[in-house]
Amino acid sequence: MIRFAHSGIKNTTIFSIKNIINKNSSRYIKTTSCLLNLNDSHNFFNQNENLRQKNQTSKYLIGALGALGIGYFFSKNIAICEVDEKNDKKTSVEFGAVKEGLPFYTEDQVKQHNKTETGIWVSYKNGVYDITDFVEGHPGGNKIMWGAGHGLEPFWEKFPIHFKSEVFELLEEYRIGNLKKDETNKKPIEPKPDFYKDEPKRNPQLKVLTQKPFNAESPKEISAENLVTPLEFHFIRNHMPVPHIDTKTFKLEILNVSNGEKIEFSLDDLENKFNSVTIPVTLQCSGNKRKFMNELGQVQGLMWDVNAISTALWTGVLLKDLLIHCGIDLNDPKIKHVIFEGLDKDPAGVVYAASVPIEKVRSDNGDVLLAYKMNGQDIPLDNGYPLRIVVPGVIGARSVKWVGKIILSDVESQSFWQLNDYKVLSPSIKNLKEADFSKLKAVQESPIQSAICQPVDGNIIKRENGKFIAKGYAFSGGGNEIESVLVSIDNGQNWKNATLKKFDRPLYRSWAWTLWEAEFDIPEGKDQIEIVCTASDSNQNTQPESAKSIWNARGLLNNSWHRVKVNIQ
């Protein structure tokens, strides 16, 4: 695998990528990060050098650079790298480049196409696009019209969510021509601020997927051994730069849309005026294990391995208690959803937000928490300091970090992430642009899951030891307890019941993962073993053997059996 790391260094392009992607090949590895430290909007794809190093070489190089804190990054580059493992070839694509054979249009001609009647055109780098048919389907609503007749670059810098390969691919489908640039009208480009300049220091042992925003997995060996993940090893899933909040002036705002009432609490209020509870909760990104789903067909999102999941002891106030204290009637029929707004925002001021149904908050078995401590300490900056929501049993996306506002509402959050992102599409939808997100429910509870954390793929096991131990985790959303983990080294012909280690929790409120281990005799006459695991829970649910029938274009909730190959020597 190739890992892309990014540092804060500007104007340095170590790799950039060209050539055309071959969509029919077996495996893709993508970078989908949003890169905001962009100085030259006309030089989106530098072409200094092709990424032609061997996998192994890149890994070592990146490791070395990472260790020096230097790393490398793509200056405004979005790349799809296709890795043909057998032939060790890499190809890549450049979006917005001149396409031979298409007509050229001037900037003035593009400008004249800025409403439905004339057709709606936009440009991006050297490309001209007629997006008239797309406008209604734009996930961000009619903000898209801000760009009508213009170059997309300044708008996309404000909404960096667009900087992902899927968006570029979609855009190219509306390509009608090339842009004939009028150099006389060129204005000097102003340098943009680096929105990520104040990011916290991170544990270098985390497995980084993107630096900006920061997304990183917990190391496998940590998950294998720790029922409670040490703070500095908890996985991190950020959508924006990390906000820095002044805890002295901070006020949590609670807004009841039902009657317009607004109530505020200081951190001191929350920590000292209410009973505190401590609950072991496993948070899991709904994209955990996405990279394996991607092997069956290209999906969109960060290519998480099996450790976008961690467990902490969360301490805070039960949201239900707080709301009842506020005199809010949780059975008020006008209150249907509880919206959480973070204080993290993108350059355009859009804050991260999500919501959960009121039933989850008011349930005796809900345990939705306003957390101010994690493993007994202040919550680290990356995990939501000073205050975050923890929604147990539900995908991580609803546990809003750096929470600043709670809204009791008759509609769910209208954020992109609630309405158009974390929803499971039918396997028949092969491309996001075919999707009608409005017909789908936002994902809340997550299904049963398990993974092998030790050994890892490619590990060598010594035959002379006679035996080896496999270890991992199992977890089920919705408060369901793990009842068994089956492990096999002969593709499920024979299953061994793993030994389980878990928290003793009340029925329906089992919010944390279970660790498991199973010992095997090393079979004679084999130089490679594939280990596979699958779990069942108190609701008697089990995992699908393959991700084929659960494949979805967003690559969410891959809970198919996890397999690891090890070599015997």
Added chain:
Amino acid sequence: MIRFAHSGIKNTTIFSIKNIINKNSSRYIKTTSCLLNLNDSHNFFNQNENLRQKNQTSKYLIGALGALGIGYFFSKNIAICEVDEKNDKKTSVEFGAVKEGLPFYTEDQVKQHNKTETGIWVSYKNGVYDITDFVEGHPGGNKIMWGAGHGLEPFWEKFPIHFKSEVFELLEEYRIGNLKKDETNKKPIEPKPDFYKDEPKRNPQLKVLTQKPFNAESPKEISAENLVTPLEFHFIRNHMPVPHIDTKTFKLEILNVSNGEKIEFSLDDLENKFNSVTIPVTLQCSGNKRKFMNELGQVQGLMWDVNAISTALWTGVLLKDLLIHCGIDLNDPKIKHVIFEGLDKDPAGVVYAASVPIEKVRSDNGDVLLAYKMNGQDIPLDNGYPLRIVVPGVIGARSVKWVGKIILSDVESQSFWQLNDYKVLSPSIKNLKEADFSKLKAVQESPIQSAICQPVDGNIIKRENGKFIAKGYAFSGGGNEIESVLVSIDNGQNWKNATLKKFDRPLYRSWAWTLWEAEFDIPEGKDQIEIVCTASDSNQNTQPESAKSIWNARGLLNNSWHRVKVNIQ
């Protein structure tokens, strides 16, 4: 398939079965009914005639006899019929018959082996068995010692649960010899009453698996079309004869073991002194779809097809309300389980009983009901008249019919069905005698499930119609709502999202099935199509493709994909 029907007629053996079972063949069809109208304990297997009719012939014969209300039954017979479909051969086994080559022991010799020191022997028909090693593992505890040194016949008549092929097979494994009968000591056998003489009249369209006790499926076409199953088509799962209860003198007894308090309610109290609620609830036998699991390896239990499941509108008192009305503290730490005792009993006076954890009863999302109406009418005799428990989202075995007593207890029900029956064994346990039930939890909530009800296996679809419609149900336990049903006619290469029809229910309290349908174009160039369906729910759980990894020796909870083959003409 061969269906065995039983009537109340005594001393008439139409078929009996001999020959030795071939365990390696592909399919078994078993009768596992308890036969209580036994007149001759020494003539357990009559050998009048071999069951050599063709499948088709037997079916017609049984149908005809059933229609005349005559039927046929095995006088004290338990048979395993193995059907080799290709060769249309049937073989059978006779347990307890003389085995050539084994030594003969007298009844006196058996009697001397009645304690651990001497070894514990028993006889059964012509067999002598040394069960010393089995005594500790006996599911019924040390009651087994009542039979030490004796013939098992009189004890098993008291505990007819033993009359199933698995028990006979197990017993034969302890065989040490043949019994040399002392005819001079023979006492005349007294005729036994027919415990099933007062069974209610049933709808002849139900698909009967056993008559005594009565177990029958709902017809597929009824499930396909009715969100609420009409009363007379609801599936029936009885463990004992149907009790006849005098509603005028009936009192429901509630016993709080925590403080010894006992409270009684008449039916009139329950119907008139408490708020009534009506909830659509699907009840499903945990053995539903067992026959498909049995195809992968022999399992124990009734060979249900896909319709041991039905839905009714249940009206009654919420048990939680009733208990709170009684002043019972549902958070009392001494109350951990709620035991339900039925008024149905076996000839030895053992009543059917089961329990659920107190958390299910006290939860706001529990909805455990003391039901006295079904679809707005009196509950039919077979479904629990006059009062039954309905535990939504949980396997049918806990919804105790004809409930007479509710016990608030610190331990779960000690009944056979709670402790040693409805538990999911590991797939590595191939035989029930290897099972340690004490280490497993009693199954409560059931997993996500779906099935095709129209067309049915072997149906003919006319090519000239161009299209056909598949219909069925999907259901998930634990209050989870069905979110999608995928249907495929090319083994999951392409999936179609079925149209869903369901009750509008609050979150976490979706207790009834969802009906679905999907229309397909009849593909060119094929004369057979296999239809397959799979569902997903609000907890994002899905069904396993194959029953292989969920196979268990009791054949419980087979929720693997359902497949139906139809012919195109």
